[in-house]
Amino acid sequence: MEIPMIDFNKLDGEKRAETMALLHQACEKWGFFQIENHVVDKKLMEKVKHLVNTHYEESMKRSFYESGIAKALEDKETTSNIDWESSFFIWHRPTSNIDGLTNLSEDLRKTMDEYIAQLVKLAEKLSELMCENLGLEKGYIREAFSGNAGPSVGTKVAKYPQCPRPELVRGLREHTDAGGIILLLQDDQVPGLEFFKDGEWVVIPPSKNNTIFVNTGDQIEILSNGKYKSALHRVMADKNGSRLSIATFYNPSGDAIISPAPKLLYPNHFRFQDYLKLYATTKFADKGPRFESMKSMANEHHSLHA
Numbered sequence: 001m002e003i004p005m006i007d008f009n010k011l012d013g014e015k016r017a018e019t020m021a022l023l024h025q026a027c028e029k030w031g032f033f034q035i036e037n038h039v040v041d042k043k044l045m046e047k048v049k050h051l052v053n054t055h056y057e058e059s060m061k062r063s064f065y066e067s068g069i070a071k072a073l074e075d076k077e078t079t080s081n082i083d084w085e086s087s088f089f090i091w092h093r094p095t096s097n098i099d100g101l102t103n104l105s106e107d108l109r110k111t112m113d114e115y116i117a118q119l120v121k122l123a124e125k126l127s128e129l130m131c132e133n134l135g136l137e138k139g140y141i142r143e144a145f146s147g148n149a150g151p152s153v154g155t156k157v158a159k160y161p162q163c164p165r166p167e168l169v170r171g172l173r174e175h176t177d178a179g180g181i182i183l184l185l186q187d188d189q190v191p192g193l194e195f196f197k198d199g200e201w202v203v204i205p206p207s208k209n210n211t212i213f214v215n216t217g218d219q220i221e222i223l224s225n226g227k228y229k230s231a232l233h234r235v236m237a238d239k240n241g242s243r244l245s246i247a248t249f250y251n252p253s254g255d256a257i258i259s260p261a262p263k264l265l266y267p268n269h270f271r272f273q274d275y276l277k278l279y280a281t282t283k284f285a286d287k288g289p290r291f292e293s294m295k296s297m298a299n300e301h302h303s304l305h306a
Helices: 008-012 016-030 042-065 068-074 106-134 140-146 218-223 272-282 287-305
Strands: 005-007 032-036 086-093 152-160 170-175 181-186 193-197 200-203 212-216 233-236 243-251
Touching: 005 008, 005 016, 008 016, 016 032, 016 106, 042 068, 042 086, 042 106, 042 152, 042 181, 042 243, 086 106, 106 140, 106 152, 106 181, 106 243, 140 218, 152 170, 272 287
Parallel strands: 005 032
Antiparallel strands: 032 212, 086 152, 152 243, 170 233, 181 212, 181 243, 193 200, 193 233
């Protein structure tokens, strides 16, 4: 099963329509895809990965293997409610906490800030392309996510350490993501990420050439009225290596009010006889405008009786 690959270079040429259709299908049928030829500097991505790996080796690895999680696995205790991961979270927007994470090197903090500035531009571009495919105004998702202070952006930095008994524990248990658009910079060597599609688990291979892996969260499914999907996924523990995952979440702000875009809702609260009356004159025309007319009619009826 080949995971959709969106080539951003093709968005400006004669293959734009084909690329937009591929993106739409990926969001509709998969809930995840890859991006190549994006705007994020590849040397910067490599530096982020190197600095995070160094931080893990120097400051996180030993404490993880001495933790209760590692001990539970060693003692073969119940591991169904734990995750074999070592992680921390950085908030970037609307306010950042990165300067308060003094255990991170100054170089890592500075490099992460530069990376996120570029990644947010990519997330915003993706949101605009999704809006275009959904027939919404260009900035609809960004505005819907904004609340009083703009969209929320944060990064979960994780290592899934080499595991002596991977059959006993998940790296990360099955879940969907609560937020909006998730952009993942992941390991280029060690596998583990899996997504659920059409009744089976799809293995996501390590990312080569600094492609960025994207999945859509629950709020995109809600905002699109179910047209786009939030896919179930998990991380499998690995016996042969430690997997790197740097997942950045482009989410609604905490006070954003989320609901399906009205344009994407089916008409509702109308009398069937009114539909049949309209249908009689539009039977051989496209149903889309008919649905829109029924929405307007239902809204007018609701206003009169409110």
